[in-house]
Amino acid sequence: MTKPATPSLPPSLAANPKLSSWINFAAGGKVVVSPGKVEIGQGIVTALAQIAADELDVDIARVQMVRATTSASPNEGVTSGSLSVQHSGRAIRFAAAEIRQIFLQAAAERLGVALDVLTISDGTIAGPGNVATSYWELADDVPLDRDATAGAQPKLSGQRTLAGHSLQRLDIPDKVFGRPRFIHDTPVPGTLHGRVLRSELSQATLTDLNEERARKVEGLVAIVRDGNFLGVVAETEAAAEAVAAALRKGATWSARENLPEEDELAEWLKQQPAETAVISDKKAASHVAVKRTIKRQYHRPYIAHGSIGPSCAMAQWDGTSVRVWTHSQGVYNLRSDLALVFKLPRENIVVEHMEGAGCYGHNGADDVALDAALLAKAVPGRPVRVQWSRADEMSHAPFGAAMTIEIEADLDANDEIVGWRHQIWGNGHTARPGRADNPTLLAASELATPFPRAISVDPAPASGGGSDRNSVPLYDFPAWHVEAHRLKVMPVRTSALRTLGAQGNTFAIESLLDELAFERGEDPVAFRLRHLSDPRSRAVVEAAAQRAGWKPAKQDGVGYGIGFSRYKTTGAYCAAVAEVEVGEDIRVRRLTLAVDVGEAINPDGVINQIEGGAIQATSWVLKERVRFDRTRITSSSWTDYPILRFSEVPDVEVEVISRPEIDSVGAGEAAHGPVTAAIANAVFDALGVRLRQLPITRDRLIAAMELSS
Amino acid sequence: MSNIRFRLNGVETAIDADPDTPLLTALRGPLNLTGSHFGCGAGECGACMVLVDGHALTACDTPLWSVVDKDVVTIEGIGSEEQPHALQRAFIAEQALQCGYCLSGIMVSAAALLKRNNNPTSTEVKAALDRNLCRCGSHNRMVRAVLRAAAEMRAS
Numbered sequence: 001m002t003k004p005a006t007p008s009l010p011p012s013l014a015a016n017p018k019l020s021s022w023i024n025f026a027a028g029g030k031v032v033v034s035p036g037k038v039e040i041g042q043g044i045v046t047a048l049a050q051i052a053a054d055e056l057d058v059d060i061a062r063v064q065m066v067r068a069t070t071s072a073s074p075n076e077g078v079t080s081g082s083l084s085v086q087h088s089g090r091a092i093r094f095a096a097a098e099i100r101q102i103f104l105q106a107a108a109e110r111l112g113v114a115l116d117v118l119t120i121s122d123g124t125i126a127g128p129g130n131v132a133t134s135y136w137e138l139a140d141d142v143p144l145d146r147d148a149t150a151g152a153q154p155k156l157s158g159q160r161t162l163a164g165h166s167l168q169r170l171d172i173p174d175k176v177f178g179r180p181r182f183i184h185d186t187p188v189p190g191t192l193h194g195r196v197l198r199s200e201l202s203q204a205t206l207t208d209l210n211e212e213r214a215r216k217v218e219g220l221v222a223i224v225r226d227g228n229f230l231g232v233v234a235e236t237e238a239a240a241e242a243v244a245a246a247l248r249k250g251a252t253w254s255a256r257e258n259l260p261e262e263d264e265l266a267e268w269l270k271q272q273p274a275e276t277a278v279i280s281d282k283k284a285a286s287h288v289a290v291k292r293t294i295k296r297q298y299h300r301p302y303i304a305h306g307s308i309g310p311s312c313a314m315a316q317w318d319g320t321s322v323r324v325w326t327h328s329q330g331v332y333n334l335r336s337d338l339a340l341v342f343k344l345p346r347e348n349i350v351v352e353h354m355e356g357a358g359c360y361g362h363n364g365a366d367d368v369a370l371d372a373a374l375l376a377k378a379v380p381g382r383p384v385r386v387q388w389s390r391a392d393e394m395s396h397a398p399f400g401a402a403m404t405i406e407i408e409a410d411l412d413a414n415d416e417i418v419g420w421r422h423q424i425w426g427n428g429h430t431a432r433p434g435r436a437d438n439p440t441l442l443a444a445s446e447l448a449t450p451f452p453r454a455i456s457v458d459p460a461p462a463s464g465g466g467s468d469r470n471s472v473p474l475y476d477f478p479a480w481h482v483e484a485h486r487l488k489v490m491p492v493r494t495s496a497l498r499t500l501g502a503q504g505n506t507f508a509i510e511s512l513l514d515e516l517a518f519e520r521g522e523d524p525v526a527f528r529l530r531h532l533s534d535p536r537s538r539a540v541v542e543a544a545a546q547r548a549g550w551k552p553a554k555q556d557g558v559g560y561g562i563g564f565s566r567y568k569t570t571g572a573y574c575a576a577v578a579e580v581e582v583g584e585d586i587r588v589r590r591l592t593l594a595v596d597v598g599e600a601i602n603p604d605g606v607i608n609q610i611e612g613g614a615i616q617a618t619s620w621v622l623k624e625r626v627r628f629d630r631t632r633i634t635s636s637s638w639t640d641y642p643i644l645r646f647s648e649v650p651d652v653e654v655e656v657i658s659r660p661e662i663d664s665v666g667a668g669e670a671a672h673g674p675v676t677a678a679i680a681n682a683v684f685d686a687l688g689v690r691l692r693q694l695p696i697t698r699d700r701l702i703a704a705m706e707l708s709s
Numbered sequence: 710m711s712n713i714r715f716r717l718n719g720v721e722t723a724i725d726a727d728p729d730t731p732l733l734t735a736l737r738g739p740l741n742l743t744g745s746h747f748g749c750g751a752g753e754c755g756a757c758m759v760l761v762d763g764h765a766l767t768a769c770d771t772p773l774w775s776v777v778d779k780d781v782v783t784i785e786g787i788g789s790e791e792q793p794h795a796l797q798r799a800f801i802a803e804q805a806l807q808c809g810y811c812l813s814g815i816m817v818s819a820a821a822l823l824k825r826n827n828n829p830t831s832t833e834v835k836a837a838l839d840r841n842l843c844r845c846g847s848h849n850r851m852v853r854a855v856l857r858a859a860a861e862m863r864a865s
Binding site: 176178182306604613639 | 730734737738742743744745746747748749750751753754756783784785787788789790793797800801804806807808809810811812813816832834835836838839841842843844845846847848849850851852
C-alpha cells in the first residue's frame with residue numbers, strides 16, 4: 001500500500017507554521033495580515049492583501065497589513081529576487097485557506113448546521129434559515145496559535161474574486177497627499193539627529209582629528225569615534241549638518257591606491273585571483289564537426305542603486321537592548337549582523353521595517369542602521385535618526401558588480417550552433433547581512449577592532465545564482481559549458497542589484513545570437529524561435545514581435561532589436577522589442593514587451609513593475625557607469641552619475657500573457673536583461689556597429705565606427 | 710538668527726532661523742512639513758520642490774532669506790484627501806508611482822506647469838518635469854497623470 005502524499009506547505013509557511021503569526025481577526029471587523037516581506041516601492045503589500053481577502057472572503061478594506069518586525073513577524077528572510085508573491089503570497093494563501101476552514105467548522109458547530117451549507121460573505125458566515133455568525137464573533141473561541149497543516153486546499157483560480165484585478169495600491173494615497181509614510185518623515189518623539197562622516201577616499205584611514213571647531217557648534221550632543229568610524233549627534237538636523245561640516249574640516253584621511261584603472265576594468269576583472277565554478281555542462285548527443293568558432297567579449301560596469309532618498313535609520317538603546325527602525329529588505333538578517341557587531345544575543349535587538357525610497361537591491365539601508373545604532377549608543381535612552389548624504393549614497397553603498405563575459409560559439413558547416421562556451425569574471429553579487437560569520441555592514445569594517453571586509457559571494461545556482469544568473473542558455477543548443485570566475489579581491493564594494501548577473505549575461509547571449517542570425521541573413525526573431533521549443537518562451541517572443549509590428553520598414557538612423565529571457569531560468573518570461581533612433585545622440589523611442597508571470601495577481605502591478613524595469617534598464621544601458629580613480633569613487637552626485645530623465649524616456653507598451661492556472665512568479669526583474677539586449681541589438685540594426693560594452697554611449701559608438709571604417 | 714516671515718500654504722508664518730538655512734531644512738524641521746523630501750541637497754533631483762510665488766524651486770538649495778514675504782506652497786498645500794488637487798486625483802487614478810519618494814516634487818513641478826499652461830502636450834509635460842528624477846521608472850505614468858489632470862482642469 002502506498003501512503004497518501006503528505007500535503008506540502010509553501011516554504012515560508014513551513015518555516016513559520018503558526019497560523020496566528022500570519023493572520024488574526026481584530027476588533028472593529030479587521031483582518032490583520034502580517035507578512036515577512038516588506039514594501040520597497042513595488043506594491044507588494046497590496047498584492048498580499050488581495051490574496052488574503054480573496055481566500056478569506058472579506059472586503060479588502062478590512063485588511064490591515066502589518067510592517068515586518070523581528071518582534072512579531074514571520075521570518076521570510078530578504079525581500080528580494082522577485083519572490084514575494086511566490087513566498088509570502090503562497091504562505092498567506094495557504095494560511096488563509098486553513099483559517100477559513102477552521103472557522104467554517106467552528107461556525108457549523110455554533111450554528112448547528114452542516115459545514116458544507118455555509119457560505120462566507122465579507123466575513124459573515126451564514127447558513128440556511130438566516131443563521132449567521134462571523135470571523136469576529138467566533139475569534140475568541142477559535143485559537144489560531146496552532147501550526148498550519150496544509151489540510152485545506154486554497155481556492156482554485158476561477159473561485160477568486162480579487163486576484164487578477166488591478167486594485168488600487170493601499171500605500172498610494174499617503175504618498176500623493178504628502179503624509180508621513182517614509183522612514184525619513186517619521187522621527188520618533190524626542191529624536192536626536194546623527195550624521196556619519198566618511199572620507200571620499202575608498203577604505204580610508206582617519207589619521208588625524210581636530211574636534212575643536214565642531215565642539216563650538218550649538219546643538220552638539222556627541223562626537224562618536226571608533227577607529228575609522230566617525231559620527232556626530234546633535235539636537236536638530238540642521239545642527240547635525242553644521243557639526244558634521246565643522247568636524248570634516250578637522251578630519252584628515254589617507255588611503256592607498258586600492259582601485260583598478262577605470263579604463264582597464266574589463267581586462268582587470270579577468271586577471272584577478274578567482275574561484276572558478278562550473279555552472280552547467282551539456283554534452284552533445286553526437287559528435288559534430290566544428291567548422292569555425294566565434295568568440296566575443298562583453299562588459300558591464302559597476303552600477304549604482306541610486307535611490308532617490310538617501311539611506312536612513314533610527315536606533316534607540318535601553319541598557320543592553322536596542323531597537324532599530326530601518327528600510328532594510330530583511331529585518332531578521334539585519335538583526336543577525338547587528339548582534340555580531342554588538343556581541344549581543346539576537347533577542348536583545350528588535351528591528352522594525354519602515355518604508356524607504358525605492359530599493360533595487362542591497363543598498364545602504366542596512367549600513368545606515370548600524371551607523372544609527374553606533375551613534376545612539378553614545379546617548380543611551382535617546383532615539384537617534386541618521387540620514388546619509390547623497391555623496392555617501394553614491395559612493396559608499398554597495399554597487400551592482402561589474403562583469404566581463406566571454407562567449408565562444410561553435411558553428412558547423414551550415415553555420416548552425418553546435419557548441420557554446422560562456423565564461424564570466426567579476427565579483428560576487430551578494431554580501432547581504434545575516435548570512436555569514438562576520439557582519440557585512442559597512443561600519444563594521446571601520447571600527448577600531450574591525451571585522452574583516454566581506455568579499456561578496458554568489459547565491460547557489462539552485463537559488464537563481466549570482467554572477468551566473470541567466471548564463472545557461474534557454475535555447476535548444478546541442479552542447480554548452482558555462483563557468484563563473486568569482487573574484488577573491490574586492491576593491492569596489494559590490495552586492496545585490498536588481499537581476500544580479502542576469503542583465504549582463506542576457507546582454508551577452510542575446511547580442512551574440514543576434515550577430516549569428518545577422519551573419520546567416522536570418523531574421524533575429526525567426527532565428528530565436530527556431531531555437532526555442534518551450535511554448536511559454538515562444539509565446540512571449542511572438543507576442544512582443546507581433547505587438548511591435550516586427551519588423552517595421554527600414555528608415556535611416558532607426559533600428560529595431562529584440563531580446564528575450566526567462567528570469568532566473570525559473571521565473572517570469574519576458575521579451576522586448578526596442579526601437580532606437582541614432583542621430584546626434586542615441587535615443588530609445590519605444591519599447592514593446594510581452595511578459596508571462598503565470599497568474600497575475602494585480603495585473604496593473606505587473607505592468608508597473610515591467611514598465612519601471614524597462615525604463616530603469618534603458619537608463620543603465622544608455623547612461624550608467626560608476627566612475628572612479630585609483631583612490632575613490634568619483635561619481636558621487638547626479639551630475640557625475642546621470643540617469644535617464646523625463647525627456648529621454650521611451651514609450652513603453654506591455655502585454656501581460658495571463659495564465660491564472662499557473663502559480664505566480666515575480667515581475668520586478670524580468671525586463672532588465674531583455675531590454676538591455678533589445679537596445680544593443682537595435683543600435684546595431686540602425687548603424688551596423690555592434691557595441692559590446694555597456695553603457696552604450698555616443699562616444700563609444702563614434703569610437704567603434706572609426707575602428708570599423 | 711533672524712525672524713523670517715513668509716506665507717506657507719496660505720498661512721502667514723514666522724520662524725527664527727539663520728537666513729542661510731535651506732528652506733527644506735526649515736520645512737522638514739521646525740515647520741514639521743515632511744512631504745517635501747531630501748534627495749541630494751544640491752538641487753539636482755527635484756525631490757524637495759516647492760512653489761515659491763508659483764515657480765517650482767528646489768527647497769534644498771533655496772535659502773530662507775530668499776523667500777521672505779513670498780508665497781511658499783508645499784505638497785501639503787497643493788491639496789488634501791478632503792479637497793484633492795486634480796493632479797492628486799489623477800496620480801491615484803493612473804497609479805502613477807512605484808516608491809513615491811520623488812512624487813511630491815514631481816506634483817509640485819506639474820502644478821507649476823498647469824498654472825501657466827492648462828493644455829500641455831506630453832512633450833511639454835516631459836520638458837517641465839526634466840529637473841525631477843525618478844529612479845523607479847514611473848515616468849510615463851506620471852506624464853499620463855499630468856495630462857489627465859490638465860484635461861480635468863480644462864473641463865471644470
